[in-house]
Amino acid sequence: MTRPNLSSSFKQLLQLTVAAAAIALAGVAHAQQVLRVSAIPDEAPTELQRKFKPLGSYLEQKLGMKVEFVPVTDYAASVEGLVNNKLDMVWFGGFTFVQAKIRSNNKVVPIVQREEDEKFRSVFITTDKSINRLEDLKGKTFAFGSESSTSGHLMPRSFLLAAKVSPDADMKRVAFSGAHDATVAAVAGGKVDAGALNISVWEKLIAQGKVDPKTVRVFYTTPGYFDYNWTVRSDMDPALRKKLTDAFLALNATDAQGKEILELQRATRFIPTRTENYEQIEKAARNAGLLK
Template identity: 50%
Template sequence: MKRIREYTIFITLCFFLVSCSGDKQQKDILKVTAIPDEDATELIRKAKPLIEYLENSVNMQVEFIPVSDYSAAVEAIVSRKVDLAWFGGLTFLQAYSRSNGKVEPLIQRVEDQSFRSVFITSDANIKELSDLKGKEVMFGSQSSTSGHLMPRTFLMQEGIIPEQDFKRIAYSGAHDATIAAVGSGKVQAGAMNIKTWRRFVKEKRVPEGTKVFYTTPTYYNYNWTIHKEVPEELRNKIKESFLKISSDQELGKKILEAQDASGFLETEKKNYDGLKAAAENVGLIKSSLN
């Protein structure tokens, strides 16, 4: 009987040690994701130098976990499958709501203080927003800030209600897909992220005849969102790591080019109050979100 009891204690102790080892192993990996606002190849390319930098600066393994769509990115951080996520303003607000305030915006690019969307077309007869009435128009993902929420908001400010005034509404799921759809004539116009548009122009990838006919006013957009259960010391390390990224460093220059940024700065939830009001107004988040 004594031997059985000793054996049971031994097995229990072994199980405990294995469990602790597993927990430690999990905590030694910083898991990161991003909304798939572009194709997977481009997202991985953009993430690679940043992952390399973070591994060295926080002294732990960093794993980038691609997701299938915007809602999957939100679910990943809410369920703690990832610790850090690259979100648009709207997806941050959705994650904040879904997690009951357990996530927070940590860092944003300098450019995200004054972001813009563009409306594009290949139809020579479309010259202003009012010309979209009766047309087939494409947004990005339904959860996209720059490809849906803010374009819809500015349309509504002009008295244009997409469901009533457009012949058809389509959702591409990603900004590059919107360019392709407009360029091929699948739809007559589309709304998208200005940075993706500028990159396509720079790389000479814009379909012939496709142009911008309207640029929106500015608004706060993207940020790196972190789960509050990530230890404070690690959160601070991550924040400081971003703030130290500089074009004076070879790797820093690669990161800034890949992230399409001139630099990073701290951000906070109140910066997204304007987006919150816009999202509530169009029914993309509940008004009970604090």
């Protein structure tokens, strides 16, 4: 009676196990070769896609991996996507960054911001000739952007409260348009008496001839505050985080690719940022009752 070749059987089993493990690891590695990027939907989806396309191609070159833009339905979805590991990097406003920081128990990290975001501003606009200062908004109808927008809601509300104007108690009606360009449309179309939005979108719409500044005018511009940034989770591979940061910092308007990307991002250049820069935003949100 011949004895089975246990050594041969064991080798075959070992080979099969190693092969299966290799396939599984290859699958994980492949999954990790896609950087999933999103942005708060503060403009129309088509505009966000247009702005991101050249940046995505540039990041693919610098990182050596696929970069995929994942649109989200609202501001809250951008926060949940990053916190729940469905997104790897998100373009946040200051307030959504604070929300993500709190929601994740400090497990998100802002890596870069535009130079313009060190002293970002909001503008208040109207077509009503009787409105010339914040106090004139009492008894009027008004539009913010999204409820989670820094420059379209939180900071405008903060400056209104500082001027002793309560949007909820002193205004006739308050609406949320959902996006900065939608706020301009609401004011221009006479749906509300006035509104607030970020100065960057306002200047872009003026430059594109999409709004007539003689009809829709700015009557108040806020002081500066920290706003937008690119944020990643703190558990991102440090080498990948450094590559991402370096890629943004290397963007330069003197070459054609850098110029196109920076213009679409409405940026002079990108600079490093840190969590502490957004303490003013968190304080304003708590004072306005928007953070529990």
